[in-house]
Amino acid sequence: MKRQQGFSLIELVIVIVILGLLAAVALPRFLDVTDDAQDATVEGVAGGFASAVGLVRAEWEVEGRPKGDNNGAGASVVLDGENIYVDGDNGYPVGADSAHAGAMTADACLATLDAILQSPPRATTSDGAIANNRYLVRMQSDGNGDRCVYYLIATLNKSSLPAAGDYGTAGVGNSFTYQPQTGKVMVFNNN
Known part of the structure; x- marks a missing residue:
């Protein structure tokens, strides 16, 4: 009869220690993957948005700086x-046709996102529609002018969404802002 061979107790302990060390080193990195992905999502959309803003502004220059009505509204450019x-x-x-940089609305912010990006992410201005969208759009006006705020819904606390006109980006979730007066x-990232 052949003698059965297996692992000795020392070999098993060594394997367990090595696996424990690998887990201790690798586990924290895997826990940050979701936060990193959410950061990259917002940064990617914001980067595309900023590039599109620059292209639209350049087309406005090329077309001879077309003017709208006396309030600056109603001007347009043709891009693609x-x-x-x-x-x-x-x-x-x-x-939007009736909007201008000094009188934006959340709907105009949403229309801007949809107009300038070729494949815009699903977005809404309605709290009741967040389940079917990726971004929640808010508008904020202060002494510095109007600012569109685009919140990544996956990073928001669903029980206390940021209110319209509330521009608290610190600790609220990942977002990017757009200032139509300056193109900034x-x-x-608040993960």
């Missing part, structure tokens, strides 16, 4: 066959 509304005074996209796009 699409009519994109811009503020007639500064050439940055405003999303800023990213806020």
Whole structure:
């Protein structure tokens, strides 16, 4: 009869120690993967948005800085066959014919996102529609002008969504903002 061979107790302990060390080193890295993915999502969309804002502004310059009405509304440029509304005074996209950089609404912010990106993420201005969308769009007005805020819904506390007009980006979730007066796009990662 052959003698059965197996692992000795020392070999098993060594394997368990090695696996424990690997788990201790690798596990924290795997826990941050979701946060890193959410950060990258917002940064990617914000980067595409900022590039599109620059392209629209450049087209406004190329077309001779078309003006709208006396408030700067109603101006537009054609980019890739699409009519994109811009503020007639500064050439940055405003999303809607009646909008201008000094009087944006959340709907105009949403229209801007949809107009300038070729494949925009699903977004909404309605708290009741967040289940079917990726971004929640809010509008904030202060002494510095209007600012569109695009919150990544996956990073928000669903029981206390940011209110319209509330511009608290610290600790609220990942977001990016757009200032139609200057074309500035800023990213806020709050994971």
